[in-house]
Amino acid sequence: MAWNEPGGGNQHDPWSGGGRRGGGSGGGGGNNSGPPDLDEALKKFQDKLNRMLGGGRGKRGGGGKGGGGRRNVFALPGLLLIVALAIWAASGFYLVDQAERGVVLRFGKFQQIVTPGLHWNPPLIDDVRMVNVTRVRSLSQTQSMLTRDENIVEVEISAQYQVANPRDFVLNVRNPQLSIENALDSALRHVVGGTDMIEILTSGREILGSTVASRLQSYLDSYGTGLSLQTINIESTAPPNPVQDAFDDVIRAREDRQRTINEAIAYANAIIPQAQGQAQRLIEQGQGYRESVVAEAQGQANRFNSLLSEYRNAPKIMRERLYLDAISEVLGQTNKVLVDVSENSPLMYLPLDQLRSGSAGRNDQATDSTSEESSVDPRALERTRSQQQSSSSGIRREGRQ
Numbered sequence: 001m002a003w004n005e006p007g008g009g010n011q012h013d014p015w016s017g018g019g020r021r022g023g024g025s026g027g028g029g030g031n032n033s034g035p036p037d038l039d040e041a042l043k044k045f046q047d048k049l050n051r052m053l054g055g056g057r058g059k060r061g062g063g064g065k066g067g068g069g070r071r072n073v074f075a076l077p078g079l080l081l082i083v084a085l086a087i088w089a090a091s092g093f094y095l096v097d098q099a100e101r102g103v104v105l106r107f108g109k110f111q112q113i114v115t116p117g118l119h120w121n122p123p124l125i126d127d128v129r130m131v132n133v134t135r136v137r138s139l140s141q142t143q144s145m146l147t148r149d150e151n152i153v154e155v156e157i158s159a160q161y162q163v164a165n166p167r168d169f170v171l172n173v174r175n176p177q178l179s180i181e182n183a184l185d186s187a188l189r190h191v192v193g194g195t196d197m198i199e200i201l202t203s204g205r206e207i208l209g210s211t212v213a214s215r216l217q218s219y220l221d222s223y224g225t226g227l228s229l230q231t232i233n234i235e236s237t238a239p240p241n242p243v244q245d246a247f248d249d250v251i252r253a254r255e256d257r258q259r260t261i262n263e264a265i266a267y268a269n270a271i272i273p274q275a276q277g278q279a280q281r282l283i284e285q286g287q288g289y290r291e292s293v294v295a296e297a298q299g300q301a302n303r304f305n306s307l308l309s310e311y312r313n314a315p316k317i318m319r320e321r322l323y324l325d326a327i328s329e330v331l332g333q334t335n336k337v338l339v340d341v342s343e344n345s346p347l348m349y350l351p352l353d354q355l356r357s358g359s360a361g362r363n364d365q366a367t368d369s370t371s372e373e374s375s376v377d378p379r380a381l382e383r384t385r386s387q388q389q390s391s392s393s394g395i396r397r398e399g400r401q
Contacts, residue, residue, distance in 0.1 A: 091123045099134040101166045113166055131166040136230060139180060144240070145189050151197040156235040157212070159184055161220075161227050168226030176225050183219040187212050200237050202251065209234045 095118050096102045102114035105127040114128070121128055140158040147153055161180065163169045173179050191211045195204060213232040220227050239247045311318040 088123055092120045094119055094121070094128060096130065100130045100132050103129045103131060103166050103170045105129070110167060110171060129170050131163055131169055133163045133166060136160050136162055139177075139184065140235070141181070141184060141188070143185060143188065145192045147192055147197040147200060148194055149196045152240050153192065153197050153200055154236075154238050154240065155188060155192060155200070156237075157184070157188055157209075158233045158235055159216070160230040162230060163226060164228035165226035168224050170226075172224040172226065176227060179223055179225055180216075180220065180227060183223065184212075184216055187215040187219060191215065197239070198250070198254070201239065201247065202254070205234050205237060208237075 094102075096114055096116045098116045100116065102119065104111040104114060104121060106125060108127075111126065119128075138158060138160050140156070142154065142156040144152055144154050159180070169176055191208060192200060195208065198204075200208060209232050212234075213229060216232070217229045220229065238244070307318065307322075
């Protein structure tokens with residue numbers, strides 16, 4: 001028999017120093033400084049539970065019969081209900097991460113959106129669905145589609161998007177991933193169908209991406225998906241493989257054409273300013289000539305008016321002066337020399353025109369002419385002198401009239 005068996009004769013406690021427990025109601029007589037008796041504590045708990053469930057058993061007497069207490073039929077269900085309520089309440093606590101938002105549905109109807117932190121909602125009544133609102137989701141497609149000029153082109157496109165409205169993301173669309181795939185395909189086909197193939201393959205790729213992005217975002221807003229488009233990238237645009245070489249030739253020809261156009265524009269930018277400068281210079285020269293002519297005409301008119309006033313005061317003197325000025329101006333531009341001498345004076349001829357020129361060649365010509373004159377017949381020379389004298393006297397008489 002065990003040392004601590006209830007009702008047994010062996011009541012020696014190994015922790016009590018060999019003392020023996022007393023059997024009286026006071027519980028005295030033994031050393032109780034050791035650890036608690038687990039079996040006795042379990043028995044006491046069992047007795048209390050039995051009393052709660054169906055009343056306590058009667059104490060065992062020497063010859064008396066044990067009388068059983070009245071049994072409580074609601075005790076066990078109540079205890080089970082309390083345990084179930086405790087488990088149900090404890091299961092209502094949940095934690096929302098910093099990158100998430102919780103959409104609370106009460107009996108399937110939207111209740112609220114909870115922010116990061118510790119929250120409690122009644123289980124089986126509220127349904128909390130977590131949505132990550134910071135993660136950037138991506139989507140890529142490669143499609144063959146028809147352009148406006150009835151050519152086939154292969155376009156590879158990728159999109160990045162985030163959840164902007166958790167409520168719409170959870171409630172409005174059953175499958176947001178499938179919805180954005182269909183919307184992207186529709187927007188891309190619509191834009192490519194209204195664009196020529198050459199623009200899609202060359203310079204129109206940037207415009208294609210921006211147009212698809214705006215149209216796709218409008219589709220997502222009209223569907224109420226709660227998604228926000230971040231970027232659209234046109235990864236590649238290419239014609240079908242059987243006609244790839246032909247399209248490469250076309251692209252090279254277009255590049256050569258554009259290069260020639262750029263060269264012509266550069267030449268025009270270089271030559272047009274030069275021509276404009278020359279034209280401006282001619283215009284300024286014409287204006288300067290016009291101003292000089294006008295000024296000269298005005299000066300001559302003023303000079304004529306001045307001479308007219310002087311002429312009215314002394315007509316004879318002004319007539320003589322004007323005549324001499326005109327003769328000196330006319331004869332000053334010729335290489336002929338006229339000498340006015342008397343009839344008895346000898347004629348002396350000096351090549352003044354040759355001396356004034358200062359040219360060596362013309363000096364030689366003057367020397368030859370002088371030598372030829374010395375070899376002329378004296379009678380012919382005399383006849384020439386008489387003619388010059390007569391013409392000089394006639395000129396002098398005409399000037400003195």
